[in-house]
Each structure stands twice: as structure tokens, then as C-alpha cells.
Amino acid sequence: MNPWLDEINRISGVNPRKCMKCGKCSGSCPAYDEMEYHPHQFVSMVESGRVEELMQSKGIYTCLSCFACVERCPRQVEPARLIEAVRATFLRQQHNDRMRPEDVPPRLEEDLPQQAITAAFRKYRK
Amino acid sequence: MKYSYFPGCTLKTRGKDLDKWGRAAAQKLGFELEELPEWQCCGAVYPQATDEIATRLSSVRALMAARDLGQDLVTLCSACHHVIRRVNGDMRRNADIAGRVANYLQPEVPYAGETRVAHYLEVLRDDVGFETIKASVEAPLKGLKIGAYYGCMLLRPSMEMEMDDPENPSVMEDLIAALGAQPVYYAMRNECCGGYVALENADYAYRQSQKVLDNAWNAGAEVLITACPLCMYNLTRVKDHPVQVKYFTELLAQALGIQEVSA
Ligand code: SF4
Ligand code: SF4
Numbered sequence: 306m307n308p309w310l311d312e313i314n315r316i317s318g319v320n321p322r323k324c325m326k327c328g329k330c331s332g333s334c335p336a337y338d339e340m341e342y343h344p345h346q347f348v349s350m351v352e353s354g355r356v357e358e359l360m361q362s363k364g365i366y367t368c369l370s371c372f373a374c375v376e377r378c379p380r381q382v383e384p385a386r387l388i389e390a391v392r393a394t395f396l397r398q399q400h401n402d403r404m405r406p407e408d409v410p411p412r413l414e415e416d417l418p419q420q421a422i423t424a425a426f427r428k429y430r431k
Numbered sequence: 432m433k434y435s436y437f438p439g440c441t442l443k444t445r446g447k448d449l450d451k452w453g454r455a456a457a458q459k460l461g462f463e464l465e466e467l468p469e470w471q472c473c474g475a476v477y478p479q480a481t482d483e484i485a486t487r488l489s490s491v492r493a494l495m496a497a498r499d500l501g502q503d504l505v506t507l508c509s510a511c512h513h514v515i516r517r518v519n520g521d522m523r524r525n526a527d528i529a530g531r532v533a534n535y536l537q538p539e540v541p542y543a544g545e546t547r548v549a550h551y552l553e554v555l556r557d558d559v560g561f562e563t564i565k566a567s568v569e570a571p572l573k574g575l576k577i578g579a580y581y582g583c584m585l586l587r588p589s590m591e592m593e594m595d596d597p598e599n600p601s602v603m604e605d606l607i608a609a610l611g612a613q614p615v616y617y618a619m620r621n622e623c624c625g626g627y628v629a630l631e632n633a634d635y636a637y638r639q640s641q642k643v644l645d646n647a648w649n650a651g652a653e654v655l656i657t658a659c660p661l662c663m664y665n666l667t668r669v670k671d672h673p674v675q676v677k678y679f680t681e682l683l684a685q686a687l688g689i690q691e692v693s694a
Contacts, residue, residue, distance in 0.1 A: 316480040331536035335623050339635060369636065370476060371583035372624035376597050390481040404631060411632055414668075418445040418660040420510050424627035427486065 309394050317390030321352035322396040330374035330384045340364030344374045344384040351387055354396075365392040365428070366403065380410055388403045403429035432558060434549070435497035436464035436502045439511035440472045445658030446508065453507050453551055453678035455692040459684075460559050460567060464505060467496050473514040476627060484531050490518035491532055494546045503547040505554055506632065507680065509659035513584035513592070517545045520591045541552075546667065550585065552602050552658065552679070553594060561609040569613025571686030576671045577682070578615040578652030578674075579603030582662045583623040597621065603656065611685040617650035619643045623666040640665040644672045656682060 314320075330344035337343055341362050342350060346365055351361055352431055361367065365388055374384040442450035443625045453475035455466050493515060497504035504644040506512040523544030533541060549557070555564060581600055589597035600621065604614035622644055625636030644666060647655055656679040657663055666676045684692075 318481050319587060335639060342542045366631065367628065368481070368585070369639070370630060371626065372587035373583065373622070376587045377590060382694045386479045392658050393480045405498060409630070412633070416445055416593050416667075417630070418441040419472075420439070420441045420475040420508070421473060421627060421629050421660055421664065423440070424510075424661075425630040427474055427476045427478070428627055 307356045309356050309360075310351075310354055312394050313351060313387070313390045316393060317383075317386045319383050319387045319390070320383070321348045321382065321387065324348045324352070324382045325380055327338040327379065329379060330382070331379050333377045334374040335371060335373065336364070336367045336369050339367035345389075348384050348387060351391070356391060359391050365387070365395065370428075387428060390410060394427075396429070402431060404429075432461075432463055433463045433502060434554065435493075435500055435514065436466045436468050437473070437493050437504060437506045437511055438466060439470075439506065439508045440630070441510075441660045442508055444565045445554075446678075449507055449658070449660060449678040449680055451692050452678065452684040452689070453472045454490060455689045456680055457551075457682045457685055459687045459689060460488070460555075460564065461565040462554065462559065462654040463560075463674070465500075465502070466619070469597070470542075473511045475510050475514070477514045477517045481525070481528065484535060487518045487521065487528065488535065491522060491536065491542065494519055494548070495538060495540075495542050498546045499540075500540065503549050505549050505551055507551045507658065509550075509582060509584040509657075510661060512548070512658075516548045517591050518544060519548050539640065547581070550594060552585075552606065555606060556602050561605050564606070564646070565609040568609070568611055568686045570686055571634045571688050572682060573611050576615050576653045577607045577612045578617050578647040578655045579607060579620055580624075580647070580655040580657045580662060580676075581621045582657065582659055582665070583626070585658060586621055596629055606679065606683070610682060612682075615647070615650050615652040617652060619646040624662045626661060629661065629665055629668075636665050637667055637668060641669045641672070644669055648674050650673070654682075
């Protein structure tokens with residue numbers, strides 16, 4: 306059994322067993338081409354405990370949290386919550402922050418809205 | 432009618448135009464936005480992990496402040512709206528979150544999500560009414576073909592946002608029509624602009640936004656309107672695109688005959 310699975314289930318509140326593998330989430334997903342594991346596969350991999358691969362995948366950073374999958378899933382699985390939970394469980398381990406404060410200044414463009422920086426810190430750090 | 436108003440951090444800085452035209456238009460339409468005295472940044476993204484309490488507190492504080500004033504809480508920024516509305520839902524529906532928030536804040540009067548949270552667009556639709564707006568238009572935007580850009584945060588998840596039909600929304604199109612312009616429907620009006628990845632993965636956000644703009648242009652839109660400074664940023668980063676992007680409040684103010692306001 307995977308050591309992180311309980312934590313992911315706990316903080317996501319998602320039950321991947323509700324998934325009927327219809328693929329509607331992946332069909333709706335604007336990040337589809339940017340993820341090595343598409344939303345329906347992501348759900349299925351959590352169900353079978355393949356969390357470590359997901360933690361190392363870039364899809365946990367390319368999910369846009371647009372909630373199209375949440376809206377359109379006929380089984381209320383909420384794939385976006387699961388993706389966020391895997392990302393959070395990984396980032397919350399020591400040394401795993403994705404972005405440090407010193408990474409921000411070189412990326413700043415003049416009219417970047419403040420919310421983008423706040424959001425990045427919420428999404429990429431503990 | 433007086434509302435508590437949560438501008439959010441970006442509307443005080445890069446997104447000033449969304450705020451200033453919104454306030455001016457409100458005045459003209461006869462409702463007042465009273466800025467909450469000590470609001471804190473909403474955090475920009477809704478914390479999906481159910482064990483996060485600290486990241487929900489600023490929303491709860493704003494919600495409680497509005498409750499104490501006996502007012503509805505109005506937001507203009509899509510992101511603030513999304514976060515505050517969903518946290519309010521958590522306070523209503525999620526006893527674990529509500530309990531731990533209460534334990535931290537120790538509020539004098541318990542809070543259980545009773546404040547009404549309304550986006551400015553909902554105030555226009557439900558409280559002012561598009562008929563009244565139509566009658567107040569002094570400079571109709573005749574002939575302008577405008578696409579409503581909802582993006583993701585205003586509408587979804589609809590079970591929590593409860594704002595409009597998530598797949599076939601109408602609030603912005605009805606506003607466009609009330610202002611005398613022609614609403615243009617296009618497939619990607621409720622798809623994401625790339626959102627928060629703008630900082631970490633700028634090219635990716637660029638590609639997403641370009642798709643939205645191309646789709647709108649092909650459907651005949653000359654202008655897109657948005658309620659989100661991040662959508663504005665992502666969409667206007669796309670170089671030399673013929674579609675213009677404006678805050679909806681700017682066009683509203685323009686149609687109401689408001690010429691100039693100081694920020
Ligand atoms: S929330 Fe993430 S996984 Fe779901 S549709 Fe949007 S980008 Fe895809
Ligand atoms: S839409 Fe829902 S039920 Fe269908 S594959 Fe995705 S998560 Fe499973």
C-alpha cells in the first residue's frame with residue numbers, strides 16, 4: 306500500500322472508486338496535451354495506488370484548476386481536487402517547493418497582476 | 432442599496448480600471464459599494480485541500496464583516512469572487528472546516544455562511560435589472576460586436592458558484608445587449624485563459640489565451656469583455672491580436688455616458 310494514499314484521500318475528499326471511466330473529464334480538459342496522465346487516467350492511477358508516478362509528473366503543475374472536469378463529471382468524482390491533493394502532498398514534503406521567492410523577480414512582466422504571484426505561491430509552495 | 436465591497440489586491444494595483452469604472456457605474460445606477468474597512472487578500476486561488484484553514488480565513492473575515500454590517504458582499508474580480516463564494520459554501524456545508532475556522536477565530540457571533548455573496552454582474556442582473564440599465568444608457572454601443580469572456584472562475588463549479596448556467600451562460604450577453612451592442616457567442620467563452628500558470632509557464636498560458644482569442648475572432652467578435660485581471664493579462668499578452676480585451680465595467684461606464692473618473 307502506498308504511504309501517501311490515505312493522506313490524499315483525506316485532504317481531497319475524493320473517492321476515485323466512484324469513477325466509471327467514461328473519459329468525460331479528459332475530453333473536457335484544456336490541459337490535456339500538457340499532461341502525461343490525463344484526468345481520467347489520473348483518477349484511475351490514484352485508485353490503484355500509483356501515486357509516486359503522479360507526484361513526479363508535470364501534470365500536477367499544468368492542471369489549470371479550471372474545474373471543467375469537476376463540472377462535467379457525471380459521477381461527481383472531482384478530478385481537480387485529486388490532482389491538487391497529489392500536488393499538495395508532494396509539495397508539503399521538505400525541499401519540495403516548486404517555486405521560491407527568488408524565482409519570481411526574473412519572471413515578472415510589468416503588468417503582471419498581483420493575483421498571479423499570490424496564486425503561484427499558493428499553488429507551488431507549502 | 433448599499434453593499435459591502437471587497438475589491439481585492441489586484442484591483443488596487445494592476446486592475447485599477449476594473450474597479451474605477453465599476454464604482455462610477457454603480458453610482459450612476461444608484462447603488463453604493465462601501466469598501467470593507469480592513470479586508471485582506473483572498474489568496475487568489477480556492478484552497479481545494481479540505482485541511483487548509485489559514486488560507487480560508489481572509490474570506491471568512493470579509494464575510495463576517497459584511498454580516499455584521501447587515502450587507503451583501505459584492506466582488507468585481509472573478510478570482511476573489513470564486514474564492515469567497517466557495518469558502519462561504521464551506522462554512523455552510525462543511526462542518527469540519529467551519530468548526531476549525533471557528534476554533535481559530537473565536538468569533539463573538541458564530542458564522543455559518545449566512546452572508547449573501549454577489550458578483551457585480553449579479554447585482555446588475557438581479558438587483559438593478561437589465562431593463563433599468565437599458566433605460567439608463569446614454570451612449571449605446573451600437574454596432575459593436577462583443578464576446579463575453581467568462582473564463583472558468585465565474586461559473587464553475589456551478590453547484591457552488593450558483594451564478595448562471597455553466598455551459599450556456601447569459602448574464603454577460605444580456606448586459607452586452609442592454610448596452611446596445613451585439614453579443615457574439617463563441618465556443619470558448621467559458622474555457623480557461625491559462626490562469627495562474629502565467630508566472631511559472633508563460634508560454635503555456637500564452638497558447639491557451641491565443642486559442643480563446645482566435646475562437647472569438649472567428650465567431651465575429653471585435654471586443655471581449657472580462658471580469659478578471661488575470662484573464663486580462665493573459666489575453667492581452669497575445670501579440671498583435673485583432674480582438675481587443677476590455678473590462679466589462681469600462682464598457683458599462685462608457686455606455687452610461689460616464690466620461691472620466693479619477694482612479
Ligand atoms: S481542472 Fe485541471 S484536470 Fe480538470 S479540466 Fe481543468 S485543467 Fe483539466
Ligand atoms: S468524468 Fe468522472 S466518471 Fe468519467 S472518467 Fe472522469 S472522473 Fe471518471
